[in-house]
Amino acid sequence: MNMDTDPGVMLxxxxxxxDDHDKALAFYRDVLGLEVRNDVGFEGMRWVTVGSPLQPDVEIVLEPPGANPDASEADRQAMAELLAKGMLRGVIFSTPDCDALFARVEASGAEVLQEPMDQPYGVRDCAFRDPAGNLLRFKQRSAA
Structure with missing residues (x-):
C-alpha cells in the first residue's frame, strides 16, 4: 500500500x-448540545444517534449494553454490570473552552471525575461520567 495515497478512511x-435513553438524551442533547439524528426501536431495544452540528458526518450511537444480537443473556448481564460499574469506555470530545464546558456540565449534576487542568501533553481537559457511568473527557488544545 502506498502511504502517500489518501486511504479515504474517516470515522x-x-x-x-x-441503560436509560431518556437520561442519556437529557445529557447528550440538553447539556452537551448534540443534535438527535435518529431514534430507532427494534425488538425491545432502542438506538439513539446524536452528533455535533459542527460534525455532520460523525455520529455517536447510544445503544443498550450487549446490543449485539449474538450476545447471550449472560453476556448481556455482564455488559450491564460493567456499565453500572463505569468500566466501559466512553469518548473524548474537543471544545474551544474547557472551563466553560466544565461549568455547564457540572451544573447539570453530572459526576465530576477531574476538574479542568493543563496536561503535559498539550491539552487542558476535564472528565465526567455520563448518566450511565461512561467516562467522558473534554479537551481543549493548548494555545502553544
Missing amino acids: SQCFIAV
Whole structure:
C-alpha cells in the first residue's frame, strides 16, 4: 500500500452503551448540545444517534449494553454490570473552552471525575461520567 495515497478512511460512527435513553438524551442533547439524528426501536431495544452540528458526518450511537444480537443473556448481564460499574469506555470530545464546558456540565449534576487542568501533553481537559457511568473527557488544545 502506498502511504502517500489518501486511504479515504474517516470515522463515521462510534457507540456508547447506555441503560436509560431518556437520561442519556437529557445529557447528550440538553447539556452537551448534540443534535438527535435518529431514534430507532427494534425488538425491545432502542438506538439513539446524536452528533455535533459542527460534525455532520460523525455520529455517536447510544445503544443498550450487549446490543449485539449474538450476545447471550449472560453476556448481556455482564455488559450491564460493567456499565453500572463505569468500566466501559466512553469518548473524548474537543471544545474551544474547557472551563466553560466544565461549568455547564457540572451544573447539570453530572459526576465530576477531574476538574479542568493543563496536561503535559498539550491539552487542558476535564472528565465526567455520563448518566450511565461512561467516562467522558473534554479537551481543549493548548494555545502553544
